[in-house]
Amino acid sequence: MADWLEKLKSDFILNFVEDNRWMNITRGLKNTVIITIFAAIIGVILGLTVAAIRTTYDKNRETMKKNGGIGYWVMTFLNNVCKIYLSIFRGTPVVVQLMIMFYIIFASSTHGVMVAIISFGINSGAYVAEIFRGGIMSIDNGQFEAGRSLGFNYLQTMIFVVLPQVFKNILPTLLNEFIALLKETSVAGYVGVTDLTRGGYIIRGVTFSAFMPLVGIAIIYYVMVMLLTHLVSRIERRLKKSER
Amino acid sequence: MNGNALIQVRGLKKHYNDGAVRALDGIDTDIKKGEVVVIIGPSGSGKSTFLRSLNLLELPTEGSIVFDGEDIAAKHVNINKHRQKMGMVFQHFNLFPNMTILRNMTIAPTKLLKIPKEEAEKTARDLLKRVGLEDRADAYPSQLSGGQKQRIAIVRALCMKPEVLLFDEPTSALDPEMVGEVLDVMKTLAKTGMTMVVVTHEMGFAREVGSRVIFMADGVIVEEGTPSEIFDSPKSDRLKGFLAKVL
Numbered sequence: 001m002a003d004w005l006e007k008l009k010s011d012f013i014l015n016f017v018e019d020n021r022w023m024n025i026t027r028g029l030k031n032t033v034i035i036t037i038f039a040a041i042i043g044v045i046l047g048l049t050v051a052a053i054r055t056t057y058d059k060n061r062e063t064m065k066k067n068g069g070i071g072y073w074v075m076t077f078l079n080n081v082c083k084i085y086l087s088i089f090r091g092t093p094v095v096v097q098l099m100i101m102f103y104i105i106f107a108s109s110t111h112g113v114m115v116a117i118i119s120f121g122i123n124s125g126a127y128v129a130e131i132f133r134g135g136i137m138s139i140d141n142g143q144f145e146a147g148r149s150l151g152f153n154y155l156q157t158m159i160f161v162v163l164p165q166v167f168k169n170i171l172p173t174l175l176n177e178f179i180a181l182l183k184e185t186s187v188a189g190y191v192g193v194t195d196l197t198r199g200g201y202i203i204r205g206v207t208f209s210a211f212m213p214l215v216g217i218a219i220i221y222y223v224m225v226m227l228l229t230h231l232v233s234r235i236e237r238r239l240k241k242s243e244r
Numbered sequence: 245m246n247g248n249a250l251i252q253v254r255g256l257k258k259h260y261n262d263g264a265v266r267a268l269d270g271i272d273t274d275i276k277k278g279e280v281v282v283i284i285g286p287s288g289s290g291k292s293t294f295l296r297s298l299n300l301l302e303l304p305t306e307g308s309i310v311f312d313g314e315d316i317a318a319k320h321v322n323i324n325k326h327r328q329k330m331g332m333v334f335q336h337f338n339l340f341p342n343m344t345i346l347r348n349m350t351i352a353p354t355k356l357l358k359i360p361k362e363e364a365e366k367t368a369r370d371l372l373k374r375v376g377l378e379d380r381a382d383a384y385p386s387q388l389s390g391g392q393k394q395r396i397a398i399v400r401a402l403c404m405k406p407e408v409l410l411f412d413e414p415t416s417a418l419d420p421e422m423v424g425e426v427l428d429v430m431k432t433l434a435k436t437g438m439t440m441v442v443v444t445h446e447m448g449f450a451r452e453v454g455s456r457v458i459f460m461a462d463g464v465i466v467e468e469g470t471p472s473e474i475f476d477s478p479k480s481d482r483l484k485g486f487l488a489k490v491l
């Protein structure tokens with residue numbers, strides 16, 4: 001057998017098999033998946049809420065101003081809160097947000113994974129909000145007017161007429177955001193969370209061989225991303241087909 | 245007040261940019277039950293703004309619109325209840341592209357009037373038959389021609405059993421060969437006694453079907469009367485000039 005193949009094999013055994021070192025990888029992978037999924041859920045809930053506030057404000061400002069009262073001021077306040085949130089979380093690096101969250105806001109918490117979920121979730125929400133808002137704004141105003149002219153109120157028009165079209169349009173973009181999120185969680189190790197990246201990093205620290213663990217986790221990320229990308233393009237094709 | 249006025253408009257104004265643009269500058273008129281009011285006028289004269297003010301798609305700056313005994317231009321009016329009784333047909337149809345024709349027609353009656361699905365679908369199919377599209381119930385809007393879409397838009401509005409139908413240039417986005425089929429539906433509708441307010445450039449329709457023609461320019465009603473008064477003996481120079489161009 002060729003020398004390099006021998007070397008590869010012993011490298012593999014050293015980094016993954018000996019002392020059950022592979023468990024660093026599986027434990028990390030598990031945390032990466034958990035953080036990504038729950039952060040995505042938080043992101044969608046938060047993003048949808050923020051997008052709802054922002055578009056409601058934009059589309060009803062005139063009516064609310066005319067009717068006066070507290071409603072207009074509440075919406076103006078909420079709208080500004082949303083704008084500040086979007087600006088801050090899209091304007092600073094996610095790893096800095098993560099560290100502030102871990103070392104300052106939740107300094108007493110020992111639940112690293114939980115803090116990472118919250119941190120990535122809030123960050124993702126800012127991007128998802130803009131995806132939803134763009135999706136809502138891209139629906140022809142005639143759709144709103146048709147809904148309203150039939151007698152639906154603003155919320156009913158959103159729920160029955162506009163949002164189903166928005167979801168269909170933005171689904172691929174949204175899924176791509178989650179793929180980006182999956183890769184972004186690789187900085188979780190900065191606050192001591194053992195994610196996939198840190199799992200590989202730990203092995204490297206013990207075996208002093210960088211190639212096998214780092215290329216190994218790269219392959220795992222790559223396979224996950226490719227699977228999701230494949231899923232997205234299949235969904236995209238399905239949606240195109242149903243676009244009669 | 246006129247006893248049989250369905251919509252009573254008084255001093256209606258709509259200004260943009262703090263009064264720099266006066267899209268409507270004081271409109272007074274009554275729309276009576278069973279009337280077909282046709283609104284004509286040059287581009288930018290405020291026809292659409294007026295029509296869209298009637299169901300508050302445009303918020304008036306000033307004035308009152310009394311419908312069903314309530315000034316719907318006032319603050320804190322539940323406009324949604326009133327809109328259920330004022331159907332609207334748009335230039336660009338605005339059908340819901342993600343729903344079948346049947347769903348387009350039944351979603352509002354089932355959700356808003358709480359009519360059982362079977363009953364709403366039966367009403368919808370009957371209406372489709374009346375416009376010759378009963379076989380398209382399960383199609384999607386993008387599978388239809390422009391003329392078919394507009395006929396669907398009309399019957400979608402009818403599914404709510406409105407007291408008045410508002411049309412904003414319903415045939416302007418259509419290929420010429422499809423204009424007739426839509427106008428025919430509107431004519432039939434007028435014969436059944438439906439109250440209609442129609443903004444259009446179809447002077448033939450105005451003359452034949454209109455019970456009253458309103459000529460607008462610069463945000464005001466310049467002249468109004470029966471079709472023959474407007475078309476055969478126009479009084480103002482504005483109207484004469486306009487008719488010379490369009491006829």
Ligand SMILES: Nc1ncnc2c1ncn2[C@@H]1O[C@H](COP(=O)(O)OP(=O)(O)OP(=O)(O)O)[C@@H](O)[C@H]1O
Nearest residue numbers: 260261265266267286287288289290291292293294
């Ligand atoms: N959102 C707006 N902001 C500023 N000006 C507006 C706005 N909407 C309409 N206008 C102006 O109000 C006037 C009346 O417009 P409107 O659309 O009612 O005219 P129209 O008679 O329907 O014309 P057309 O035959 O071209 O449809 C026009 O001068 C138009 O430029």
Ligand SMILES: [Mg+2]
Nearest residue numbers: 291292293413
């Ligand atoms: Mg117009």
